[in-house]
Amino acid sequence: MKKILIALTILITGCAHYTWVAPGKSEIDTQQDLNQCKELAKSRYPDALIPPPKKIIVGYKCSGSSYNYGSYSGSSYNYGAYTEYNVNCIPIYNYDYSEQIAIEQLRESLIKKCMEEKGYIQERKKLFKK
Known part of the structure; x- marks a missing residue:
């Protein structure tokens, strides 16, 4: 089930890569804040709420x-x-994975709101350096 959710997250977010940035925050601070927001989202929308996909x-x-x-x-x-x-x-x-996608979207929006409340913004990550 976890692999399915990871695949769905990749589908939802697409191919663009983003990173969270905030003035004065190190990569370690950013990762800790992101982990806190992910835990909040997972506690608000736990895996137990996610039903198995419907077979149609x-x-x-x-x-x-x-x-x-x-x-x-x-x-x-x-x-x-x-x-x-x-x-x-x-x-x-x-x-049919529509319910799984909907819950994953709710988690993603909660993570985004949480990070923005901590002072972060999302920037597009440069994949290649000049």
Whole structure:
């Protein structure tokens, strides 16, 4: 479940990388404040609130066969003839993560509010130095 939440967080935040900065705060101070805000968000929205993803049917895969009983004799047709169908369908499943994403978004917004209250702003992180 934890791996799913990490993957969802990455999807939510996208590919942009941001860092928290505040005047006079070291990287250690920033990491400690961020950890406090994450703990606050996790206590407000604990993992116990996160339901498992919903398994939903998105379609069916069917296969089958048919067999004709009866025969044709010349131009006359045997009216007792019938066709038997044997069709097997299995459902195709997908998973709905909307509730997990919603809770993760609530956590992220609470972390952001907490860090801003501590005097931080988010800046886009430069991936490459010139």
